[in-house]
Amino acid sequence: MSATGIGASVKRREDIRFITGKGRYTDDINREGQAYAFFIRSPHAHATINKIDASNALKSPGVVAVFTGEDVAADKVGGLICGWMIHSKDGSAMKAGPHPVLAQGKVRYVGDHVAVVIADTYEQALEAAGKVDVDYGELPAVSDTANAAKPGQPQIHDVAPNNTVFNWALGDKAATGAGFASAKHVTKLDLVNNRLIPNAMEPRAAVGEYDAGTDTLTLYTTSQNPHVARLVLSAFIGLAPEHKFRVIAPDVGGGFGSKIFIYAEETVCVWAARKVGRPVKWTAERSESFLADAHGRDHVSHAEIALDAAGKITGVRVHTIANMGAYLSTFASCIPTYLYALLLSGQYDIKNIYCEVDAVYTNTAPVDAYRGAGRPEATFLIERIVEKAARETGRDPAEFRRINFIKSFPHQTPVILTYDAGNYAGALDKALEMADYKNVGARKAASAAKGKLRGVGFSAYIEACGIAPSAAVGSLGAGVGLWESAEVRVNPIGTVEILTGSHSHGQGHETTFAQLVSSRLGIPIENVSIVHGDTDKVQMGMGTYGSRSGAVGMSAIVKALDKIEAKGKKVAGYVLEASDKDIEFKDGKFTVKGTDKSIDFGSVALQAYIAHKFSGQELEPGLKETAFWDPTNFTFPAGVHICEVEIDPQTGVVTIDRWTAVDDFGKMINPMIVEGQVHGGVAQGVGQALLEGAVYNKDGQLVTASYMDYCMPRADNLPSLNVATIETACPSNPLGIKGCGEAGAIAAPAAVINAITDAVGHEDVTMPATSQVVWRAARKAVTKRAAE
Amino acid sequence: MTIHVSMTVNGKAASAHVDPRTLLVQFLRDHLRLTGTHVGCDTSQCGACVVIVDGAAIKSCTALAASCDGAHVTTIEGLAQGGKLHPMQQAFQDNHGLQCGFCTPGMIMTAVDMVHRKGHNLDEATIRHELEGNLCRCTGYHNIVKAVAQGARDMAAQAQKAAE
Numbered sequence: 001m002s003a004t005g006i007g008a009s010v011k012r013r014e015d016i017r018f019i020t021g022k023g024r025y026t027d028d029i030n031r032e033g034q035a036y037a038f039f040i041r042s043p044h045a046h047a048t049i050n051k052i053d054a055s056n057a058l059k060s061p062g063v064v065a066v067f068t069g070e071d072v073a074a075d076k077v078g079g080l081i082c083g084w085m086i087h088s089k090d091g092s093a094m095k096a097g098p099h100p101v102l103a104q105g106k107v108r109y110v111g112d113h114v115a116v117v118i119a120d121t122y123e124q125a126l127e128a129a130g131k132v133d134v135d136y137g138e139l140p141a142v143s144d145t146a147n148a149a150k151p152g153q154p155q156i157h158d159v160a161p162n163n164t165v166f167n168w169a170l171g172d173k174a175a176t177g178a179g180f181a182s183a184k185h186v187t188k189l190d191l192v193n194n195r196l197i198p199n200a201m202e203p204r205a206a207v208g209e210y211d212a213g214t215d216t217l218t219l220y221t222t223s224q225n226p227h228v229a230r231l232v233l234s235a236f237i238g239l240a241p242e243h244k245f246r247v248i249a250p251d252v253g254g255g256f257g258s259k260i261f262i263y264a265e266e267t268v269c270v271w272a273a274r275k276v277g278r279p280v281k282w283t284a285e286r287s288e289s290f291l292a293d294a295h296g297r298d299h300v301s302h303a304e305i306a307l308d309a310a311g312k313i314t315g316v317r318v319h320t321i322a323n324m325g326a327y328l329s330t331f332a333s334c335i336p337t338y339l340y341a342l343l344l345s346g347q348y349d350i351k352n353i354y355c356e357v358d359a360v361y362t363n364t365a366p367v368d369a370y371r372g373a374g375r376p377e378a379t380f381l382i383e384r385i386v387e388k389a390a391r392e393t394g395r396d397p398a399e400f401r402r403i404n405f406i407k408s409f410p411h412q413t414p415v416i417l418t419y420d421a422g423n424y425a426g427a428l429d430k431a432l433e434m435a436d437y438k439n440v441g442a443r444k445a446a447s448a449a450k451g452k453l454r455g456v457g458f459s460a461y462i463e464a465c466g467i468a469p470s471a472a473v474g475s476l477g478a479g480v481g482l483w484e485s486a487e488v489r490v491n492p493i494g495t496v497e498i499l500t501g502s503h504s505h506g507q508g509h510e511t512t513f514a515q516l517v518s519s520r521l522g523i524p525i526e527n528v529s530i531v532h533g534d535t536d537k538v539q540m541g542m543g544t545y546g547s548r549s550g551a552v553g554m555s556a557i558v559k560a561l562d563k564i565e566a567k568g569k570k571v572a573g574y575v576l577e578a579s580d581k582d583i584e585f586k587d588g589k590f591t592v593k594g595t596d597k598s599i600d601f602g603s604v605a606l607q608a609y610i611a612h613k614f615s616g617q618e619l620e621p622g623l624k625e626t627a628f629w630d631p632t633n634f635t636f637p638a639g640v641h642i643c644e645v646e647i648d649p650q651t652g653v654v655t656i657d658r659w660t661a662v663d664d665f666g667k668m669i670n671p672m673i674v675e676g677q678v679h680g681g682v683a684q685g686v687g688q689a690l691l692e693g694a695v696y697n698k699d700g701q702l703v704t705a706s707y708m709d710y711c712m713p714r715a716d717n718l719p720s721l722n723v724a725t726i727e728t729a730c731p732s733n734p735l736g737i738k739g740c741g742e743a744g745a746i747a748a749p750a751a752v753i754n755a756i757t758d759a760v761g762h763e764d765v766t767m768p769a770t771s772q773v774v775w776r777a778a779r780k781a782v783t784k785r786a787a788e
Numbered sequence: 789m790t791i792h793v794s795m796t797v798n799g800k801a802a803s804a805h806v807d808p809r810t811l812l813v814q815f816l817r818d819h820l821r822l823t824g825t826h827v828g829c830d831t832s833q834c835g836a837c838v839v840i841v842d843g844a845a846i847k848s849c850t851a852l853a854a855s856c857d858g859a860h861v862t863t864i865e866g867l868a869q870g871g872k873l874h875p876m877q878q879a880f881q882d883n884h885g886l887q888c889g890f891c892t893p894g895m896i897m898t899a900v901d902m903v904h905r906k907g908h909n910l911d912e913a914t915i916r917h918e919l920e921g922n923l924c925r926c927t928g929y930h931n932i933v934k935a936v937a938q939g940a941r942d943m944a945a946q947a948q949k950a951a952e
Binding site: 011012014015016017018019020021022023024025027028030123199200201202203251252253254256283285286287505506507508672673675676679680681682683684706707708712713714715716718720721744 | 807809817821822823824825826827828829830831833834836863864865867868873877880881882884886887888889890891892893896912913915916917919920922923924925926927928929930931932933
């Protein structure tokens with residue numbers, strides 16, 4: 001392995017601009033003559049809009065325009081879409097209500113976009129917005145997931161009676177039921193997976209621009225997938241055809257899913273730029289991010305697990321109510337279905353699984369993918385109930401997992417997926433060793449002597465990543481194919497530009513992708529540049545989410561590099577006067593096999609462009625290749641996280657004393673970056689478990705709409721993490737990569753709550769397990785102990 | 789109505805006629821186009837906007853530009869000297885202390901200030917506590933803590949070298 005090759009912890013090349021203040025995020029971009037947009041948002045969770053009077057605002061200093069739903073309707077601006085069709089058990093299509101970019105006649109959540117004021121300065125737009133008179137007719141609202149579909153609730157969309165988007169099911173109900181009937185033991189658990197607000201540190205932003213000379217729109221935006229944004233804005237919303245539309249996602253300050261989606265504000269900015277004939281800029285204030293970024297999670301579930309006498313899991317059945325919010329966001333419908341129920345087999349060999357999911361509308365912000373997206377919800381459910389089942393049957397939670405692990409691969413689960421490779425016991429063994437599990441009893445005793453409670457919690461998670469084979473997702477309802485593209489441009493002096501459809505918003509692609517190219521072509525890493533995030537440069541791509549950039553994006557690069565090597569051999573053949581079949585390529589040199597005749601990569605590039613040696617032959621000049629990679633399966637990262645907590649029963653304060661993670665991500669390109677992804681994911685998962693929770697009151701007001709009220713993990717809430725990996729190569733892509741971006745967020749919540757419930761000795765602990773929640777739980781434990 | 793403010797930013801004189809409501813961060817970003825200082829929230833919680841004013845770290849979203857009239861301001865753009873990274877900048881790269889980079893300028897400025905106040909030998913608990921005003925959503929802070937510790941040590945080494 002070279003210092004910059006595959007497997008080396010190369011320091012990130014992109015860091016230099018970020019640590020010197022030279023990053024270029026969307027809000028750093030200013031266009032000549034730009035105006036500023038301010039969005040008027042609904043203060044009500046549910047209301048009719050009777051009238052909007054903008055006459056005073058239009059007279060306000062600096063105001064350029066005020067637009068409402070009538071204006072977008074008059075311009076035939078299409079509504080926002082949900083790109084994944086789900087069918088209910090009865091075969092009916094999901095009930096998608098209209099989602100206009102500016103409200104038409106009705107608002108459905110606090111923060112819903114009602115009108116936009118455009119002015120010379122942001123302050124002028126803000127001032128004028130206060131002069132827009134909106135006459136609302138307030139309606140009763142429902143924000144509660146569990147009760148939204150019950151009779152008598154306010155109806156949010158005419159197309160969706162009882163606020164029901166779909167009643168979906170997966171698995172064999174009868175066979176699963178039979179397994180339960182003959183079970184030796186059944187464990188039951190009710191769970192709430194708390195609603196989260198993603199909070200990438202860079203707020204969403206957009207600059208829309210129209211060039212009348214070329215009749216072209218440009219949108220600079222905070223996107224994880226600029227090509228998908230262009231596709232939707234063009235083909236569905238109808239702002240301009242794709243060849244007249246450029247979307248640029250420059251440096252993006254974190255995404256975690258929230259920047260996948262096509263939102264109203266970005267759409268309005270680029271539409272309005274043409275209307276007003278000036279660039280239009282909008283940057284979300286953080287309070288807008290809280291209100292109007294798509295939220296995550298928000299499930300209410302009942303789960304049951306059946307065991308035989310030997311402790312083997314014979315069946316799982318689950319009923320989940322999933323809150324979709326007030327509208328279906330871009331990929332909302334696939335999150336609580338195909339990214340959730342398919343993972344309910346966990347790492348376990350389970351014969352039958354049956355899952356029903358009721359998706360409901362509520363008067364809350366739309367809910368969509370947030371780091372892990374469905375898979376954290378599945379892992380939390382299965383790992384909580386497995387832990388509980390072990391406790392109820394008097395088995396060690398590690399050993400209970402071990403006897404139920406899948407041990408041979410490929411493994412077909414009862415819920416669609418075929419796991420291709422893994423070593424679950426290997427990860428468990430290593431984690432037990434690192435966590436010093438055998439001495440946990442002594443540590444518990446030491447804590448007890450201090451009046452503290454100590455607990456250990458496991459989470460043996462699995463995820464389906466590298467999303468995904470186009471045919472597979474198409475059969476499950478996806479409106480798109482989920483391949484990735486790459487273009488390799490070799491310049492005449494042998495430097496290389498890689499154009500990728502993946503997008504980096506913290507993942508470090510400028511380093512990892514360059515490591516791949518450098519080692520494959522035998523050229524210095526400095527001679528490789530990675531280009532992404534601009535639809536005028538990269539022809540097409542599906543973007544970055546679902547831990548797919550390594551497994552899918554880099555595989556596309558490998559495929560394009562294969563073609564570069566093949567053509568390079570032909571060029572070298574002409575130069576070295578040999579058949580290309582006799583040329584081998586190694587360490588940056590093309591050599592005639594068995595001879596010392598060779599030519600280096602840079603010289604082949606030059607020969608490819610000057611073309612003197614093969615002019616008039618079949619071989620074309622130039623050295624540039626394109627590839628699209630469509631995977632043959634999902635990838636299946638898996639691992640074991642162990643959380644050990646100490647609780648002060650007097651205060652309810654939870655201290656994470658040690659965190660052990662052993663993950664199998666397949667082959668790693670840059671272990672330093674992989675570890676960083678685990679750290680960040682665990683922090684978000686610990687945030688969900690202990691600190692974060694979006695709270696709507698019964699009127700649908702978001703109570704947690706700032707950092708004063710929504711508790712983000714800070715440095716002193718988190719421990720240092722003990723992170724290691726094992727490796728089983730993924731067989732479904734050429735690099736053997738599984739993906740690492742979401743693992744921590746998927747694994748962590750169950751590990752934390754299992755540790756707390758272990759410490760307090762009962763299962764009644766909800767997320768977020770704030771000090772108050774834990775104090776109550778600990779009191780219950782103390783009371784219980786006293787009674788005994 | 790505008791007012792005239794002038795200050796020294798990264799060693800250079802800077803002045804402008806601005807709306808009296810202009811915040812220091814707006815003055816830096818919008819008037820001087822020093823966009824390395826970021827705005828991540830509207831409640832002075834996230835710390836992405838931290839700069840050093842007259843030797844002390846402040847959140848530039850919470851100070852009026854007018855209140856910094858005559859001040860010496862250092863932003864992330866002014867940290868590297870003579871084409872060489874500041875030891876704290878280098879430590880963030882060395883330890884993979886950043887991912888998306890958005891919180892990074894504020895983190896680095898806070899870390900430099902922390903060293904000025906707390907010295908060069910910072911233990912983990914001190915660093916974690918002192919970072920309470922800075923949010924990062926990417927790194928889980930693990931590598932930021934390592935970076936700050938290394939940066940603090942390297943600042944001492946650099947100061948000693950300069951003294952020799």
